[in-house]
Amino acid sequence: MMRCPGEHRPALPVAYITGASRGLGLAIARSLEGRYALGLGYRTTAPPNLADSLPLPGDVQEKATAETAVAELRKRFGRLDLFIANAGIVARRLTPTTTLEDWNTVWNTNVTGIFYGLQAVEASLFESGGQVVVIGSRAGICGAVGAAAYAAAKAALVGLVRSVAREWAGRARINLLLPPYMDTDMGLSDPRARERARSEHLMHCPGSILDTVRVLVAIIETKTVTGQIFSSDGRITHLW
Numbered sequence: 001m002m003r004c005p006g007e008h009r010p011a012l013p014v015a016y017i018t019g020a021s022r023g024l025g026l027a028i029a030r031s032l033e034g035r036y037a038l039g040l041g042y043r044t045t046a047p048p049n050l051a052d053s054l055p056l057p058g059d060v061q062e063k064a065t066a067e068t069a070v071a072e073l074r075k076r077f078g079r080l081d082l083f084i085a086n087a088g089i090v091a092r093r094l095t096p097t098t099t100l101e102d103w104n105t106v107w108n109t110n111v112t113g114i115f116y117g118l119q120a121v122e123a124s125l126f127e128s129g130g131q132v133v134v135i136g137s138r139a140g141i142c143g144a145v146g147a148a149a150y151a152a153a154k155a156a157l158v159g160l161v162r163s164v165a166r167e168w169a170g171r172a173r174i175n176l177l178l179p180p181y182m183d184t185d186m187g188l189s190d191p192r193a194r195e196r197a198r199s200e201h202l203m204h205c206p207g208s209i210l211d212t213v214r215v216l217v218a219i220i221e222t223k224t225v226t227g228q229i230f231s232s233d234g235r236i237t238h239l240w
């Protein structure tokens with residue numbers, strides 16, 4: 001829509017997405033473009049230039065990364081409404097060959113990184129009445145051969161999200177989304193994962209990034225839902 005010079009442009013709500021350079025995080029960022037001002041977190045690969053966006057480099061394993069991101073977003077856009085804790089890594093090793101370094105890197109990225117993120121966004125989300133969506137994994141519920149550190153870390157997010165939802169009651173919301181298998185760098189790093197996922201999927205397809213984004217958008221459009229665990233899969237997960 002054309003705007004006249006000086007015409008007031010309504011302020012957009014503001015989202016901070018970690019791991020927004022590629023994969024699911026970039027798909028989420030693209031789907032929110034135009035509806036949110038975006039903070040695009042990344043570590044090594046710079047994200048594309050999206051409308052009303054701010055690239056936010058940094059390793060989520062460092063406490064300062066989320067603190068700086070929130071400070072930069074508040075300086076540029078004045079508020080924060082949504083935090084998508086998406087950045088994650090997997091170490092593909094059987095348990096006996098998983099090193100302590102693998103274990104620590106997976107936990108520091110997938111759990112401690114989110115813990116730091118939640119600490120950094122809390123005050124801003126209380127001001128805006130905002131929300132968080134944490135990206136978990138079915139592996140955290142069902143386990144995964146050759147990815148025990150990852151599965152254990154993703155399982156920890158269940159307790160983290162549900163505890164924070166209780167702590168934030170009446171002030172801000174937080175939910176956990178478990179994606180299906182997706183054709184991203186992470187998904188494709190296990191050559192058999194795609195076929196395994198397809199064979200269990202009730203629609204006889206591997207999982208869909210697009211459907212995961214659709215479920216995420218539905219979650220963020222709710223007004224009262226919090227402390228819940230959602231799946232965008234077509235495999236039946238024996239959740240609890």
Ligand SMILES: NC(=O)c1ccc[n+]([C@@H]2O[C@H](COP(=O)([O-])OP(=O)(O)OC[C@H]3O[C@@H](n4cnc5c(N)ncnc54)[C@H](OP(=O)(O)O)[C@@H]3O)[C@@H](O)[C@H]2O)c1
Pocket residue numbers: 018019020021022023024025041042043044045046058059060061086087088089109135136137138178179180181182183184185186187188
């Ligand atoms: N793909 C699947 O099949 C699948 C299934 C279930 C759940 N998930 C979850 O979905 C989320 C997204 O995964 P994906 O498949 O999109 O993975 P991906 O394609 O490998 O992308 C991972 C993203 O996380 C960022 N990242 C990784 N380590 C980081 C760190 N220490 N600090 C900052 N950013 C970091 C990467 O940034 P750089 O580009 O800068 O490295 C990248 O943007 C993850 O939480 C994953 O566990 C994926």
